[in-house]
Amino acid sequence: METKMExxxxxxxxxxxxxxVRLKTRAxxxxxxxxxxxxxxxxxxxxTQFWLWDDFVERISPKALDRAISEKHDARGLFNHDxxxxxxxxxxxxxxxxxxxxxxxxxxxxxxxDPDHQRVAAKLERGDLSGxxxxxxxxRTTWGQETIDGKTVDVRxxxxxxxxxxxxxxxxxxxxxxxxxxxxxxLEDALAERAARRRAREAEAIEIDLRTARAIAEG
Numbered sequence: 001m002e003t004k005m006e007x008x009x010x011x012x013x014x015x016x017x018x019x020x021v022r023l024k025t026r027a028x029x030x031x032x033x034x035x036x037x038x039x040x041x042x043x044x045x046x047x048t049q050f051w052l053w054d055d056f057v058e059r060i061s062p063k064a065l066d067r068a069i070s071e072k073h074d075a076r077g078l079f080n081h082d083x084x085x086x087x088x089x090x091x092x093x094x095x096x097x098x099x100x101x102x103x104x105x106x107x108x109x110x111x112x113x114d115p116d117h118q119r120v121a122a123k124l125e126r127g128d129l130s131g132x133x134x135x136x137x138x139x140r141t142t143w144g145q146e147t148i149d150g151k152t153v154d155v156r157x158x159x160x161x162x163x164x165x166x167x168x169x170x171x172x173x174x175x176x177x178x179x180x181x182x183x184x185x186x187l188e189d190a191l192a193e194r195a196a197r198r199r200a201r202e203a204e205a206i207e208i209d210l211r212t213a214r215a216i217a218e219g
Contacts, residue, residue: 011081012060013133013169014039018047019103021132021168023110023124031110033077033087033120037134037166038065039103041157057148058156065104067139068163069097076165077108081135085116087167097166104134106166120168130171135164 014036021035041059042048050058068075077088077095088095088108095108111117123129140160146153 009135009137009164011133011135012038012050012058013171014103014131019132021124021129023121031121033108033110033117033124033168035106035132035168036103037097037106037132040064040099040101042102052156055151056154056156058158060103060158062099062101064158064161065097065099065163067160069099073097073163075106075163076167077106078165078167079116079120080169081133081165081167085120087114087116087120097163104166106132106134108167124168128170129168131169132167133169134166136161137164 018039019036021033023031024034025031038060039048040062048059052058072090074089074091075095075097076083076086076090079085079087090097094111095106098105098107110121120129136158138158138160139162142157142159144155144157146155
C-alpha cells in the first residue's frame with residue numbers, strides 16, 4: 001500500500017558504527033566535513049533498518065533521495081539540527097548532497113575562519129562527534145508486513161522525501177538496532193500513519209468477508 005501525505009518534519013540518525021562523519025582533506029589541500037546523513041536499506045545488514053516500535057520497522061529506499069538530488073533541494077548543513085550552527089548550504093554551493101549504493105552523503109566545504117566550523121572540526125578530530133543525521137518531510141511511503149524473529153511486524157518504506165538538512169550530531173540516539181527511535185522527530189505522525197494503514201487493512205478484510213458471505217448466501 002502506498003501513502004502520499006504532508007506531515008511534520010522527521011529526523012533519523014546514523015551512528016558512527018554504521019557510517020562515521022569525518023573531516024577529510026582533498027587532493028588540493030582543501031578540507032570538507034563529510035558523512036552519510038542516511039543509509040539505504042540493505043537486507044543483508046539489519047542495522048540499515050530503523051525500529052520505530054517493538055513491532056514497527058522503517059526502511060529507506062535507495063530511490064528516496066533521487067528527487068531531492070535532481071531538483072537540488074536547498075538543504076542546509078547543520079550541526080545538531082540547529083539553524084544557529086549553520087555549516088553550509090546546497091543553494092550557494094558550500095554543501096553538496098549525493099548518493100551511492102550505501103546511502104546519502106553530504107559534503108560541506110570547511111571554512112577555517114568560521115567559528116562554527118572550528119568547533120565542529122575540533123570535535124571531529126578528537127572523535128567526540130559520533131554520527132550524522134538528516135531532517136526530511138516524507139512525501140511518499142509504502143507499507144507492508146513481514147515476520148521478523150517470529151513476530152509480525154509493520155514495515156514502513158520511505159520512498160521519496162523533501163530534504164531539509166544533513167549534518168553531524170552529538171547524540172545519534174536513534175541507532176538502527178535499538179528501539180530508541182521512539183524519540184525520533186515525527187514519530188507521532190508515523191504511528192498515526194500506521195494506525196490509518198491498519199484501519200484501511202481491517203476495512204478491506206471486512207469488505208472481503210461481506211462479499212464472500214453474500215456470494216455464499218446467493219448460492
